[in-house]
Amino acid sequence: MPKQKTDDLLKLVASLNRAEKRHFRLFVKRNQQSNSEILFLQLFDILERTGEYDEAYLLKRIEGIKKSQLSNLKAHLYKQLLTSLRLLNRNKDDEITLRENLDYARILYNKGLYRQALDILDKTKKRAREIESHTIALETAQFEKLIEGQYITRSLEGRAEQLSRECETLTRKIDATNAFSNLSLRLYGHWLNEGQVSNEAEYEAVGKFFHDNLPQVDFEDLDFWGKIYYCQSYTWMHLIRQEYPLCYRYTQRWVDLFRENPKMIEVNAPLYLKGLHNHLATLFNMWQYDKFIAELQSLDLFPHQFDLTNNVNVAGLYHLYQFDHQIRRHYMEGTFSQGLGLVPQIMEVIEDNRYNWDDHRHMVFYYRIACLYFGAGDNDTAIDYLNLIINQRSPNYRSDIQAYARILSLICHFEMGNVQLVEYQVKSVYRFLSKVEHLQEIQQIIFRFLRRIPRIREEDLRDEFIELKSRLDEVAKKPFESRPFTYLDIPSWLQAKIEDVSVQDVIRRQFEENRQLA
Numbered sequence: 001m002p003k004q005k006t007d008d009l010l011k012l013v014a015s016l017n018r019a020e021k022r023h024f025r026l027f028v029k030r031n032q033q034s035n036s037e038i039l040f041l042q043l044f045d046i047l048e049r050t051g052e053y054d055e056a057y058l059l060k061r062i063e064g065i066k067k068s069q070l071s072n073l074k075a076h077l078y079k080q081l082l083t084s085l086r087l088l089n090r091n092k093d094d095e096i097t098l099r100e101n102l103d104y105a106r107i108l109y110n111k112g113l114y115r116q117a118l119d120i121l122d123k124t125k126k127r128a129r130e131i132e133s134h135t136i137a138l139e140t141a142q143f144e145k146l147i148e149g150q151y152i153t154r155s156l157e158g159r160a161e162q163l164s165r166e167c168e169t170l171t172r173k174i175d176a177t178n179a180f181s182n183l184s185l186r187l188y189g190h191w192l193n194e195g196q197v198s199n200e201a202e203y204e205a206v207g208k209f210f211h212d213n214l215p216q217v218d219f220e221d222l223d224f225w226g227k228i229y230y231c232q233s234y235t236w237m238h239l240i241r242q243e244y245p246l247c248y249r250y251t252q253r254w255v256d257l258f259r260e261n262p263k264m265i266e267v268n269a270p271l272y273l274k275g276l277h278n279h280l281a282t283l284f285n286m287w288q289y290d291k292f293i294a295e296l297q298s299l300d301l302f303p304h305q306f307d308l309t310n311n312v313n314v315a316g317l318y319h320l321y322q323f324d325h326q327i328r329r330h331y332m333e334g335t336f337s338q339g340l341g342l343v344p345q346i347m348e349v350i351e352d353n354r355y356n357w358d359d360h361r362h363m364v365f366y367y368r369i370a371c372l373y374f375g376a377g378d379n380d381t382a383i384d385y386l387n388l389i390i391n392q393r394s395p396n397y398r399s400d401i402q403a404y405a406r407i408l409s410l411i412c413h414f415e416m417g418n419v420q421l422v423e424y425q426v427k428s429v430y431r432f433l434s435k436v437e438h439l440q441e442i443q444q445i446i447f448r449f450l451r452r453i454p455r456i457r458e459e460d461l462r463d464e465f466i467e468l469k470s471r472l473d474e475v476a477k478k479p480f481e482s483r484p485f486t487y488l489d490i491p492s493w494l495q496a497k498i499e500d501v502s503v504q505d506v507i508r509r510q511f512e513e514n515r516q517l518a
Contacts, residue, residue: 006053009078013047015312016081020088021048027084039065040077092310094267098124098136105143114151118144131267132224134177138170173223179215180222180229186213187236192360195400196242198440198480203241210237224264227257228271235278242480244285251279255295262305269306269314276302277321284328289515292332296325316355323349327368334508336375343369360398363389367401370408375504379412386412403433407443410450411493419454426451441475446490462498469494 016024028041042062047053059067090096101124108117121140128137145163187210197203210233219230231254238247254275258265265272276299283292299322308315323346330339346365349355366388373382389405406429413422426447433443449468456464469491476491489507496503 005078006074009074010047010051010053012078012081013044014051016048017309020085023088024081024084027087028080039069040073040080043073043077044081089310094127094131095133095136098128098133102136102140102143109143109147114147118147121147131263133267134170134173134223134225138167138174141166141170173226176215176217176222177226177229179217180226180233183210183213183215184229184232184236187233187240191236191240192398194240195398196240200479203480206237206240224257224261225268228254228275231257231275235282239278239282244282248279248282248286251275251282255279265305269311270317273299273302273314273317273321277324280321280325280328284325284332287332287514289332289511292325292329296329299325312355316357319349319355320357320361323365324368327372330372331375331507332511334375334504334506334511336372336504336507339372340376343372359392363392363398363401367405370405374408374412375507377502377504379415383409383412403443406432407446411490414450414453422450423454440480441478442472442490445471445475465494465497469498 024044025041028038039062043058046058046061050057055067055070058070059065065073086096090100101120105117105120105124108114108120121144125137125140125144128134128140141163145160145167148159148163190206190209194202197206214233217226219227222230231250234250235247235254238244238250255272258272258275276295280292280295280299283295299318302318306314308318323342326342327339330336330342346369350357350362350365366385370382370385370389373379373385386405386409389402390409392402406425410422410425410429413425430447445468449464472491472494489503492506492510493503496506499506
């Protein structure tokens, strides 16, 4: 068994909870007379206990096993584990149950019991249509056509015509849903690789791509999932183009679709959480604090709607978004020091990899954590987290965050008095940003300022900060130039330097003033 497959087996064993381990042992032993004869169970017990694959130890502990047998033994264990998990989860996931019913219908069909097969298929199709799982419904209808087309089943008159119309309708629904799903995925890929637009040309290019690939289907003609992907496509397009009010319109519709059909949250909880996450992110970008807090409370209550204990994927997404938006809340309130309490929890999850978060998720958290430390005045620790982003060997996604990480690193070094290091790194950062085409006017102004720092007398610094803030405030009024402030509140930093207070104090004061005006 190749090393990758061995690693996969170890990860699968490590992912099992107590109930799943107990079920597996019962599943294996149900028809066995002696545990000593079940070699793959012995292998499971050793891997579960040690958490590692040591070939010499296994050969010593499992009597009668040869080295040449280990590969097949591991493959057999992997298959048995999946079979056990499928049996355990068949009543917790509608699609598993539906596909199991299709398997039963196939068995009955092969035995020539056509009427029994059709009865199961009919029930399966009804349930598939209820949860709008039209792919399974179409597969079921196609199977019914096969039976009706080959055997006399005494079906009602007109059955062939009915099945043909059903398949045509289902195919149209599936095609429309797939079209919006594909568009959404391509836009999401653009978001990961390029981030948001930075100029008029990029803005127009994204709009043209979207409208050139937009399926010609009315919203009301789509099924539930088609409507979700419709909203998702518009969400990505408006997010990339920094059109937050329009983005808000579609994230709200996305979330409302699930709330109006609560059973669909059980069917696809990840897609609901994704919608709620994007809705919260849009409210943050619009600085709509009250609405943000209300939706954050909805996210906090999600475990009362969905049992997280039996679905690691959903649990991982929930905690990912929960951590993310709790940090955003501290950004809005200016409570950076308080927000540092989240860091040990986040890093524990990242380090033990319990939810298999990808490198992109890690990078976003490193940046958000660095911003917390920067806001709290701990520039040294902020740099440690920024270096986790900057020192990646082959970064090929979210070049926008990578750019802001370098800008924030320069500011942190300046705050620490590392003037010569700032002067050296400005050139390196400039080259990086030029290469990834993210050199905006605001960034150019900041670079020119930081490059001049060694030549500015200390008594003149305050006036320089005032002038820089004035220039940035004017530039920020231009389209696409306010984007850096979404990730790095440079004006608040400058205001803090002017007043000789902490960034946290400035943002906290602004938050309280805005609350009084609201």
